[in-house]
Amino acid sequence: PEPDTAFEVLHRGHLNVEAVVVDVHSRYPTDLPVILSGFSAGGFGAIYNFETVVARYPRTTVVSDAGIAPGVPGSTMEMEAERLAERWSALELLPAYCRDRSCIANTLHLLAAHARAHNGRGERPWRPFGLLQGQQDSTLSAYLEVSPCGYQLALASGLAEALANDNVRAYVPATSKHVFGAVNPLEAPFRSSGGVDPIAWAAALGAAEAPDDLPPNALDPWMACNAVLLPLGHAPAP
Numbered sequence: 001p002e003p004d005t006a007f008e009v010l011h012r013g014h015l016n017v018e019a020v021v022v023d024v025h026s027r028y029p030t031d032l033p034v035i036l037s038g039f040s041a042g043g044f045g046a047i048y049n050f051e052t053v054v055a056r057y058p059r060t061t062v063v064s065d066a067g068i069a070p071g072v073p074g075s076t077m078e079m080e081a082e083r084l085a086e087r088w089s090a091l092e093l094l095p096a097y098c099r100d101r102s103c104i105a106n107t108l109h110l111l112a113a114h115a116r117a118h119n120g121r122g123e124r125p126w127r128p129f130g131l132l133q134g135q136q137d138s139t140l141s142a143y144l145e146v147s148p149c150g151y152q153l154a155l156a157s158g159l160a161e162a163l164a165n166d167n168v169r170a171y172v173p174a175t176s177k178h179v180f181g182a183v184n185p186l187e188a189p190f191r192s193s194g195g196v197d198p199i200a201w202a203a204a205l206g207a208a209e210a211p212d213d214l215p216p217n218a219l220d221p222w223m224a225c226n227a228v229l230l231p232l233g234h235a236p237a238p
Contacts, residue, residue, distance in 0.1 A: 007048035043067015070154035071106040075144040081105035108158035115165035130205040149225040174220035
């Protein structure tokens with residue numbers, strides 16, 4: 001369209017996912033182990049669409065690579081969540097155990113809710129959940145329209161809720177890098193400051209069949225955080 005004309009873009013991502021899962025399940029109806037993963041926007045999709053997949057494949061594991069929008073005050077996700085939820089009836093698509101505004105705006109909160117519901121101590125079977133996320137992800141902080149420090153602060157705070165669940169593991173290196181599972185032949189393989197290979201770590205998580213199989217968390221010491229432009233009253237992450 002012309003730059004000065006108004007037009008609408010209709011996103012049908014969830015309907016597309018449902019159609020694909022129905023088709024795949026018709027071809028492979030057995031209880032296969034599934035790794036539900038994605039990079040960047042795909043990492044968001046893995047978290048949002050988990051219940052659609054696990055309903056047909058109970059042995060589904062989520063591995064989200066750079067798909068974490070933590071609860072940052074004033075971020076685009078925080079400000080637009082309610083309007084988008086109403087426009088697309090998004091709350092109705094979320095599982096009953098996480099159906100409020102924060103479950104739309106904060107994918108780390110939704111991931112934690114998935115983990116609590118699938119900890120094996122209730123009606124749902126045990127499932128593992130993992131995230132790979134740079135501490136000051138330059139791409140996500142730009143899209144969320146927050147400072148890298150504000151992103152880091154919210155990520156550090158939200159990880160406490162997620163890691164309170166023993167079926168969640170996190171790979172959080174001290175970097176502003178966005179996406180870890182895509183291999184660039186022009187770059188040296190990435191390692192966290194603790195020397196952990198993200199691809200090997202994610203593979204171990206995806207292969208886990210029981211709590212003892214899960215890899216340990218790979219949490220680097222927090223990067224120095226520039227508190228300039230942080231919301232009033234907030235302090236840098238520890």
